[in-house]
Amino acid sequence: MSANRRDFIKFVVVGAVTAGCPVDLSLVAAQGGETHLGGASVDGEDNQVCHQVRDGKVFSRPPASGKHDVVIVGGGVSGLTAAYRLQHRDVLLLEKEPHWGGNAYAMEYDGSTYATGSAFLEVNSEAFHFAKEIGLDPLPVYSPDGSIINGEFVPDTWGDGLNKLPYPPIARDSFKKFKKEMLSIDVEKRGTELYNVPFSSFMKLYAPEIKQWWDTFGPSNWGATSADTAAALGIYTMQEIEASSTADNRYTWPGGLGAITKKLAEILQPHYGERMVTSATTVAVVPGKEDVQVSYMAGGDLKTVSAKAVIMATPKFITRRIVEGLPEKQNRAMQQIRYAPYCVVNLIFNKPVYNKGYDTWCPGNTFTDFIVADWVIRKKSGYQQKYNILSCYTPMKEEERGLLLTEAGARQIAANVLRDFQKLLPETNVDPVEVHIYRRGHPMYMSTPRLYTQVQPLVRQPMDRVFFANTDSEGPESTTNEAIVAARRAVRQAEARLAGAVAKADSRAATIGSREYGYNASV
Numbered sequence: 001m002s003a004n005r006r007d008f009i010k011f012v013v014v015g016a017v018t019a020g021c022p023v024d025l026s027l028v029a030a031q032g033g034e035t036h037l038g039g040a041s042v043d044g045e046d047n048q049v050c051h052q053v054r055d056g057k058v059f060s061r062p063p064a065s066g067k068h069d070v071v072i073v074g075g076g077v078s079g080l081t082a083a084y085r086l087q088h089r090d091v092l093l094l095e096k097e098p099h100w101g102g103n104a105y106a107m108e109y110d111g112s113t114y115a116t117g118s119a120f121l122e123v124n125s126e127a128f129h130f131a132k133e134i135g136l137d138p139l140p141v142y143s144p145d146g147s148i149i150n151g152e153f154v155p156d157t158w159g160d161g162l163n164k165l166p167y168p169p170i171a172r173d174s175f176k177k178f179k180k181e182m183l184s185i186d187v188e189k190r191g192t193e194l195y196n197v198p199f200s201s202f203m204k205l206y207a208p209e210i211k212q213w214w215d216t217f218g219p220s221n222w223g224a225t226s227a228d229t230a231a232a233l234g235i236y237t238m239q240e241i242e243a244s245s246t247a248d249n250r251y252t253w254p255g256g257l258g259a260i261t262k263k264l265a266e267i268l269q270p271h272y273g274e275r276m277v278t279s280a281t282t283v284a285v286v287p288g289k290e291d292v293q294v295s296y297m298a299g300g301d302l303k304t305v306s307a308k309a310v311i312m313a314t315p316k317f318i319t320r321r322i323v324e325g326l327p328e329k330q331n332r333a334m335q336q337i338r339y340a341p342y343c344v345v346n347l348i349f350n351k352p353v354y355n356k357g358y359d360t361w362c363p364g365n366t367f368t369d370f371i372v373a374d375w376v377i378r379k380k381s382g383y384q385q386k387y388n389i390l391s392c393y394t395p396m397k398e399e400e401r402g403l404l405l406t407e408a409g410a411r412q413i414a415a416n417v418l419r420d421f422q423k424l425l426p427e428t429n430v431d432p433v434e435v436h437i438y439r440r441g442h443p444m445y446m447s448t449p450r451l452y453t454q455v456q457p458l459v460r461q462p463m464d465r466v467f468f469a470n471t472d473s474e475g476p477e478s479t480t481n482e483a484i485v486a487a488r489r490a491v492r493q494a495e496a497r498l499a500g501a502v503a504k505a506d507s508r509a510a511t512i513g514s515r516e517y518g519y520n521a522s523v
């Protein structure tokens, strides 16, 4: 596309360079608030308070001005779920952003909803049942993923698509052999070994195109290329792709799993009222003998409240800087978790451009895959696709995080995504009416070897009156489901503490060999 053509497209840069990332404060200060620069607007979060926490600033905490049964820090899906489960308690819920949802957050363009993060859940998972419990009806995707490779669309990549991959026959055979071998591995039996070695060690004898495909799929789903991925997760996912080729087990809503956090906020707000506070950044959680003191910044004021229990639903790279007195081993475990920077670039077209499949993989491009925002409702009777919004998932390398700090850097990524998208197929060489980029600095923990078996069990240990939710407590992969599972565990632990029990170490070993999607409310 010529520079001239691009000049007429409106680029909107939204969202966060998540708190705690190692950046120059002066750059962060420059992007706070709403700025209009040419055709682009920046509506980013203000991370200055969190960066002060990161830099070791000691806030002089005022005395407690209120008391609560439970304070929940973080209003993503995990914190909101905990608040939902604790409606019979006096709960204070604190969220640093001006909106609820964290990484499961949807936005709208002229009435059409699109995802800025989390996309789909799996049938019969806890998230699936929880969505139903709160009154949502998950809609089936029913579309095995295709890929666009060398200018050709290949439907059902790992099914019939294996015969059509536009590679030399030797590479196609290698794909088939790889799949056969991965399906024959008993992950359950070899779990301990497989969670501790990289997935790439299983790819050495195969065509390089296989590694390229998984180095596209992995970063999008779990933040890491095959060299940084626990083999068990990659192999298990191959087995899941095969299982879902007969019955796709994915469900969603237009705009993805932001539907869950939106619904939770709608249910909880009338109930909690002023005890649900957005734009409130927690800066210190200080456990004492009788209570925990939580200090947070809201509207320029620093406040302290006293709680009988605290649930930290924030990611661990922030949590470990806020909670005082963490045992050294647990602190170190939290520090070991790595997070991928990640953008979602939404291309908004005012006519149908691409509706071939729900999620299409595009190895060798700036983005990894893209999703049709209204896929699950587009065939409903009476529905007319006013805008064809394509959400391009654009995970990045850790060392590229700095690019997100400036509007120019974020715009450049969005422009690269658009350039690559327009080269995919002849019909995609069309100009969108707008391009929105939602940037996040640390949204997805990387499913590295040993994380699930050795790091996460340490990370989630309760600390007398402080309990740890958030998806990065559970694993093996960052999902909305695990965020909900983590909330259930933390609520159970907090309830036991409120009833007078002393918090015990979590003796549950990591589930080896399979991700537990089954719904088991008693765990």
Ligand SMILES: Cc1cc2nc3c(=O)[nH]c(=O)nc-3n(C[C@H](O)[C@H](O)[C@H](O)COP(=O)(O)OP(=O)(O)OC[C@H]3O[C@@H](n4cnc5c(N)ncnc54)[C@H](O)[C@@H]3O)c2cc1C
Residues within 6 Å of the ligand: 019, 050, 073, 074, 075, 076, 077, 078, 079, 094, 095, 096, 097, 100, 101, 102, 103, 104, 116, 117, 118, 119, 120, 121, 257, 280, 281, 282, 283, 313, 314, 315, 318, 322, 342, 343, 344, 393, 440, 443, 444, 469, 470, 471, 472, 478, 479, 480, 481, 483
């Ligand atoms: C691009 C992308 C695509 C994804 N796709 C899928 C998918 O298809 N399916 C799936 O299941 N999962 C997916 N995930 C993962 C899923 O979105 C997350 O696992 C889930 O949303 C995590 O929820 P959480 O509540 O545990 O954490 P978060 O969403 O990180 O919520 C934590 C909250 O804490 C707040 N916070 C941080 N610091 C403070 C502070 N000091 N004080 C107060 N509040 C604070 C944050 O602003 C945030 O709102 C995806 C993630 C991304 C980024």
